[in-house]
Each structure stands twice: as structure tokens, then as C-alpha cells.
Amino acid sequence: MSKVTSAEVAARAGVSQSAVSRVFTPGASASKQTAEKVRKAAEELGYRPNVLARAMVSGKSRIIGLVVAYLENHFYPEAVEKLSNALQERGYHLLVFMASQTAGDVSGVVEEILDYQVDGIIAASVAMSSELTERCHKAGVPIVLFNRSQDTEEVSSVASANVAGGRKVAEFLLAGGHRKIAYIAGWEGASTQRDRESGFVARLQAAGVALHARGVGNFQMQTAAEVTRTMFAEDPPDAVFVANDHMAFAVMDVLRSELGLNVPDDVSVVAYDDVPTAAWPAYDLTTVRQPANRMVAETVALLLAEIDGEGVAPRKIEIDGPLIVRGSARIPEGWNE
Template sequence: MKKRRVTSTDVARKAGVSQSAVSRTFSPWPTQSGVSAEIREKVLRAAKELGYQPNAIARSLITQRSRIVGVLFSYLDNPFYARALELLCHGLQARGYHALVFMMSDTLQDIDSTVSDILQYQVDGLLTASVELSSKLCIECTERGIPVVMFNRTQDDPGLSAVTTDNIGGGRLAAKALLDAGCERLAVLAGWEGASTSRDREFGFRAELHARGAELFERANGNFNLEDTAQATRAFFKDRDPAERPDALFVINDYMAIRAMDVIRNELGLRIPEDVSVVGFDDISTAAQPTYGLTTVRQPINRMVEASLRLLFEQIEDSAAQPEHVMLGAQLVERHSVRRKSSP
């Protein structure tokens, strides 16, 4: 025979308190529940003896809050996004919320379909990372009163909040580092064409070259994919005379930069930085390992996550809160993958 589920009424009866006292004891905000320490202790003791667990679904029906946030990623191969997901989940849990994580491809059609599925779970908000949203979907979220915060992406939509690094400024830092080192034939290994991060970083890189009277020597796409990155790197350097190949490479993120460095050294037998200097973007942990010593542009990931959660909860708690774009400064981290300029 199936055992009957223990209810908050059972706990209240055993503890000798009201049912509302039980509900307030198990509130996600115990410090604001108005329950004395003595009553709280009675309720918790009774709940433990009876094997009671609060019903989150029932609570959501009363509060009209699911305490669930949808989190969208297109891929986690890049350690930057794996770390971001970890920090976002910890941050949500610390506030009494839980993440409903969905993975999807980069195509807008698949993204729209997945988000429509997420909205059926009555999420209180949406955090997106490494994906772009269609205007139609943004309007749907706005009409439903569901705040959306984009992490490490931007879109031309005033109804969306976004948190990014200054990607244009970071691209300029990368170009400056290579030009200051005396590099002359600078190439870009870009990511997926639809990503605002790749677009803005390349724009900043080109802008700095133009400001210094230099031109981009060559360009290819790695599409945030390791095999595409390897093929593009081979096309840059394989079987080409030194004067006809790049002597510097700006890779749009570290994930691709590490793969490019492996191809340059291990497959093609070239030296870094003597034959080619390399700069990445993100500052993932692998970049700092002695094997790579990758000079890169650092994204302040902890501050980006904190800002994303702040914007999200401001809008969850206050429907009148306005969307905001937070842009944090980029920082060049110099290691050993860029050659030192020769003394005159």
C-alpha cells in the first residue's frame, strides 16, 4: 500500500503551531519569515520526525513564482562558458532559485523552438549565453513579463538586458599588443559570423590597425569549432613562404587559440612567438599554463556573472525596472606568445 504523503498540516499538528507558521518556516527567505527561533525549531523537529518535504510546486501556485530561471547555452566545449554556467548556477541557488538548463544549436529556428519549450515551465526569468534570440521571441518574453538577460552577447533590442566585456576595446588591445611587438602581417581567426562577440572583437582589432596606418593581412573563420580552427590555421601557414604568411594571429577566443597553437607548433613545426605571435580572448585557465603561456584579453567572468544576476533579479522583483546593458572593461594579460620587440 502506498504511504500517504506528509503535509504541512501534519507538521503543524505535531509541532503545535499553525499551518502558516510551517509555511513561513520553509520560506525561501527564512530571515524575513517572521518566525521565532523557538517555533522554527519545533517545526523543523516535527518535519524531520515525519519525513516532511516542502512542496515547491504548491508554493509556486500560491506565490506565482516558480523560482526557476531558464539558462540557455549553445555549447560548453569552451571552458569559459562551462565556468560561467557553474557560477550562474551557484549564484541562483544562493538566492533560492534553480537553473533549468537547455542546450541548443546556434540557429535561430532551433533557439526559438527551445525557448518556447522553456516558457511552458513558467520560468521567472531567462539567462542566455553564447546564443542570439530572434526579435519575435524577445517580444513574446516581454509580453509575458519574463525578463531576459544576455550574458556575453548583445542585440539591438531595447527590451533586453545584456552584460558584456568591452569587446571592441578588447580587440583594440590585441591589435596594439601585436603592433607594439613589431608584427607586420596580422591575421584574424574569427568565430561564428552571427556572434556579436566575434563581430565586435574583430571590429575593434581592425579599428586599431586602421588608426595605426596598418591593414589586415588575412582573415578566416574558425566558427568556435576546433576542426574548423585547425583547418583555418593550416590555410594560414602550411606550405607558405615566411614573407607570404602571417607573422601574428589574433584568435577571437582562447578555446580556438589553444587549438591554433597546437597546430602551429606540433603539426607545422613553427615557433611561437619567434615565427608567429598569438593573442587570444577570455583568459581561460589553460591559457596560463606554461605549455601555452598565451597572451590574451581577459574577461572579468566573476563580475559578469554578478552583474547578470543583479539585472535579472532587479527585473524579477520589480516589473518597472528598465533593461540595461552593462559593459565591463577588458584587460590585456601578457604572457609568452607574443614576441618582444627588438631593440633599435
């Protein structure tokens, strides 16, 4: 069967071919009567507009490329869904590309994305080198980092206030009387990991409390479980701040199921993200909430402003998130935040 053309739709609807094009072009002007006739004819004939062909003519694909390193962390599938929905509301579609956290792999994936003639790129859970950022700028493709930041002023980024979040956790644990406080880090190449730990340790030091123990979980459940076994083998801490919820679930499983410890009577566990699983009774996890809705809204607004050529300078946006107190950590007396 041959594909139905716009000319056939125009003939059936009794309008010009340009009118058909306007009806199926987002933002183009067409009267309500014309649109109804065209869409009725298109449905009867089984016509679908050729989005790729239109993109070649207009120079706009209305596709946004998303680079993400991993989806095991429940924060990212939720964020991807929110990004996709927010972009669709603005007439754009999300094309997802997976990459590892290595600079070489990210570079290769971004080069591949550019071949798809995307209008913009969102880089989530990956870092962009200055050379790669410059390559995208030369191609006229704006980038926004999501849940990451970089020292460079050349690229926009949106993240939660990670330093402040780490500080909130330290204040909460100190107020609960903890002094043997440990930290399980994520991937050390991530700005989120660096900033959460920085705020956490700085606040402990300001109170005259040294970090009791430290391990690196690399944002992976299995690695975090292994770190927990080692950390609690001798002189165990009485509280642990875990760099994200994903690892914290594994930490809690090991503490309770393998080591026979009570959470929070024997050890308090606090994490970061507040993914839906954190509220499950099985974990009831105290954690810093990443304000995903606001982060997504700011990311989309920044990216589309750059795509529309509004001359906006790159911006770094940090959005504060609250500490959600549940049952996995000792609640300080009189705590009301």
C-alpha cells in the same frame, strides 16, 4: 509509502500549518524557535516541501531558465557555475536548456522554457529575435543576454568590452613589431565575434596596417585547426589574434606539433577569454580576460531587479577586461600593461 504532509509536520512540531509554510518559504517571517521546531519535526518525519505546488500558489517558481548554445568553450561551464551559485544565494535555481545557434532552435527552446513557468531567462551565447523577446515580455518573463548584445533597446545585456578588447590586442601586436597580422574569427553571427574583430581591425587600420589574412573558426577547435593549416600554407603571418581561447588552443597545437613552428619566436598567438587552461604551461596564452565574476553579478542584479518589478529600463552593460600577457606572444620592449 505515502508522502509526509505539512499538516503532519505541524502536528509533530505543535505549530500551525501556516507556520510550517512560512518556515519553508524564502523571505517569509518565522521566529527562530518556531523554525527550529518545524525543521526538527520535518527531519524526523522525512518531510520535503513541494516547491512546484508552492510556485503554483504564489505565481513564483524561483527558477531561472538559462539558454546556452555550447559548453565546449571552457568559459561557459565556469560562467554557468558562477551564475548558479549567485542565484542560489538569492533563493533562485538555474534550469539549463541547450540550443543551437540557429534562430529557429533558440525560439523552440525559449518556448519550452516558458512552459516551465520560469521567473526569468538568461540567454548565453545565443541571440534573441525581437519577436521572441516580445513573446517573453508578454508572458511577463524578463530576459538578460549574457556575453552577447543586440542592437535593440528592448532587452538588457551584459558583456565584456569586446571592441576595446580587440583594440588592446592590436596595440599589443603592433608594439611588438608585427606587421603580417592575421585574425581567426568565431561564429560570425555572434556580437562578441563582430565586436572583437571590429576593434582589432580598426586599430590596425589606424596604424596603416592591413589585415594580412583572415579565416573563420566558428568557435570550434577542429575548424580553427583547419583554418590554421590553410592560413600558414603560403605567406604565413607573424602574429594571429584568435577570437577565443578555445580555438587558440587548437591553433597553437597545429603550429607547434604539425607545422614545427615556435610560439612566439616564429609566430605570436593572442586570444580572448582567459579560461583556466590559458594559464597552463603547455599554452601560457596571452589573452584578454573576460571579467566573469563582474559579468555574472551584473546579470543577476539586472534580472532580479526586473523580476521584482522595480521598473528598471533595459540596460546594456560592458565591462572592461585586461590583456593578460603570458608567453605565447612576443612581449614589446618596455611593455608594462
